[in-house]
Amino acid sequence: MTVKILGTGCKKCQTLEAKVREVVQQNNINAEVEKVTDLSAIMSYGIMMTPGLVIDEKVKSYGIIPKDDQILSWLRGE
Amino acid sequence: MNNETLKLKKNKFLIPAILLPLWFLLYLNLEKLAILIVDSLLKLPQGNHMTSAISFFIFEVPKVLLLLILIVFVVGVVRTYFSPERTRKILGGKKLFAGNVSASLLGIVTPFCSCSAIPLFLGFVESGVPLGVTFSFLIAAPMINEVALVLLLGLFGWKTALMYVSTGLIIAMFSGFVIGKLKLEKYVEDWVYKTKAGHPEIEAVKFSFAQRITSGFDAVKEIVGKVWIYVVIGIAVGAGIHGYVPENFMASLMGKSVWWSVPVAVVIGIPMYSNAAGIIPIVQALLEKGASLGTVLAFMMSVIGLSLPETIILKKVLKIKLIVVFISIVASGIVIVGYLFNLIY
Numbered sequence: 001m002t003v004k005i006l007g008t009g010c011k012k013c014q015t016l017e018a019k020v021r022e023v024v025q026q027n028n029i030n031a032e033v034e035k036v037t038d039l040s041a042i043m044s045y046g047i048m049m050t051p052g053l054v055i056d057e058k059v060k061s062y063g064i065i066p067k068d069d070q071i072l073s074w075l076r077g078e
Numbered sequence: 079m080n081n082e083t084l085k086l087k088k089n090k091f092l093i094p095a096i097l098l099p100l101w102f103l104l105y106l107n108l109e110k111l112a113i114l115i116v117d118s119l120l121k122l123p124q125g126n127h128m129t130s131a132i133s134f135f136i137f138e139v140p141k142v143l144l145l146l147i148l149i150v151f152v153v154g155v156v157r158t159y160f161s162p163e164r165t166r167k168i169l170g171g172k173k174l175f176a177g178n179v180s181a182s183l184l185g186i187v188t189p190f191c192s193c194s195a196i197p198l199f200l201g202f203v204e205s206g207v208p209l210g211v212t213f214s215f216l217i218a219a220p221m222i223n224e225v226a227l228v229l230l231l232g233l234f235g236w237k238t239a240l241m242y243v244s245t246g247l248i249i250a251m252f253s254g255f256v257i258g259k260l261k262l263e264k265y266v267e268d269w270v271y272k273t274k275a276g277h278p279e280i281e282a283v284k285f286s287f288a289q290r291i292t293s294g295f296d297a298v299k300e301i302v303g304k305v306w307i308y309v310v311i312g313i314a315v316g317a318g319i320h321g322y323v324p325e326n327f328m329a330s331l332m333g334k335s336v337w338w339s340v341p342v343a344v345v346i347g348i349p350m351y352s353n354a355a356g357i358i359p360i361v362q363a364l365l366e367k368g369a370s371l372g373t374v375l376a377f378m379m380s381v382i383g384l385s386l387p388e389t390i391i392l393k394k395v396l397k398i399k400l401i402v403v404f405i406s407i408v409a410s411g412i413v414i415v416g417y418l419f420n421l422i423y
Contacts, residue, residue, distance in 0.1 A: 010193030039196065039394065040269070048162040048201035049194045063162075063194065 001031040003075070006042045006052035006062075013051035016065050020053070023071050031075060094151075094291060105144050112137035127322050135317040138359065142229060142309050146355060147298055149228035154297025157189045158290045162198055169207045169215070174258045177211035182250035185218025186243075192220060192388045199395055203270060210258020217408055218250035221383030225305065226354030233362050238371075241419070246379065249411035256407050265400035308356030316359035319367060329368030339373045340416035344409050347380025354382050371423050376416030384408055 003020060007013025017035055024031050036042060036054075045052060049063025053071070060066075060074050115136055116122055122129040165188045169181055190198070195216065202212040222243055231239040263271075285293070332339045357378055364374050389401055396404070 008193070008196065010191075012191075012193065039200065042197060043200050043204070046201075048166070048198045049189070049191070050197055063189065063191075 001029070001056055001075070003031050003033045004036050004052075004054040005033070006036045006045060006047060006054060007050040008037055008039065008042070010050060012065060016051040016053065019065065019068065020071060023068055023075065027072060027075070029075050094294075101144065101148060105141070108141050108144070109137060112140075131317040131322065135313055138313045138316070139310055141232065142313065142355075142359070143302070143306060145228050145232040146225060146302055146305070146309065149224055150301045151294040151298050153224040154294035155290045156187060157297075158285045158293045160184070160188045162188055162190075162194075162201065165215070166202055166205055166207060169202065169211055170205060172208075172211060174208060174210055175255060177208060178214040178251045178254045178258070181207075181211045181214035181254060182218040182247045185215045185250060186222045186224075188215075188219065190219040192385075192391070195388065195391060196394055199392070200270060203266070208258055209263055209266065210254045210256075212254075213257045213404065214250045214254025217253050217383065218247065220385075220388070221250065221379060222246040223354040223382055225301070226358060226378070226382060229355065229358040233358065234365075242375065245375070245415045245419075246383070249379070249383075249408060249415060253404075253407045253411050257404065260403070262400050262403060265397040265403075267395050267397060270395055305355040309359070312356040312359035316363035319360075319363035323363075323367055326368035332364060332369035332373045334370040334372075334420050336373075339370075340376050340420065341413050343373050343377035344380040344412050344416065347377050348384050348405070348409065349386045350381045351385045351387055354378075357381050370420050372416040372419030372421070375419055376412050379412045379415070380409065383412070 005017045005020060021033050024033055045054060045059050047059060047062040052062040053060045055074055116133045122132060165184045169177055172180060199212060203209060227239055227243060230242050361374050361378050384405060389405060392401055
């Protein structure tokens, strides 16, 4: 599973990245977490608010920091 | 499960229903409470500067914070009804002028954070929203700030608040319109028009009413949690001026008769970065000491609407020439508004 955090480096983006990594680690989820900072790459997902959370190439959220249990259920494919 | 969600929903309705009357009760009795604290609790001697400054502080801090909480909550809920995607769709087919008008208006209600300015700019421009219309949005969104609006409303009354919103709108419309007319597309970084943004079907975020209420509370937690300290500091500065600086002290510097005060106020305001909540108590103190409304309003708009750090971020997508044009047009707009108000009042 690939997880991407889209963001140019604002505070919210860093918070989300740290959060996702923590959730992945704590729940032993086999996922590769990657931070995407390139603008055109970010735009290719069609979002207009950062941070974006992309799981297996699907945009799950943008512009917000989702709650932990929400992230976890997305990671589990629920 | 069903039962639980029902309970949750009930709670979400119940909380605002209880909190709202409490809010009003507290807000309407603040003055009495403040007097009580100053006179009976602290037993401060009447009539000296220290007492005057402390009373100002004790009354204004809870008042401004209360207003802030209510409005940020309301705006947080209202914003769940708008999204950048929807705004983009509305603006997509618009021509200049009509587009500038709607972009400026939508700039007020669409959720916006300066860190998202770039993706938003790209998303708008690449999907065919005209450059000038995009700029109207980007100018209105930070300049007409809900926090500033409420503070003006609470501290100066609805006339000043209305003036702030309408002049902000006019500046955003006018600046975007001029930028559109000047045909500055060539000063957008070349790669912007070359890359086509992907538009995969993003699942639209659907909100239930309970979620909208939650969004309101989240906004309060986030925004009030961040700005309260600036409010307190701003009011402390205001209180200092209030108690110690003589009446009409500012008249010779920022008064009506000083013709250069408006442009100077705007230029000083550009590199200053403050959020609306921090600047307004200072605005209040300046006005009270004889500064003229036009000059102070121009200063405030320059500080919150034009900020250097935000403009530097735009360098990723705009050539320096366009940034300079953008700042000059908006600054001129603010200067004109400043003079206009000095003339009227």
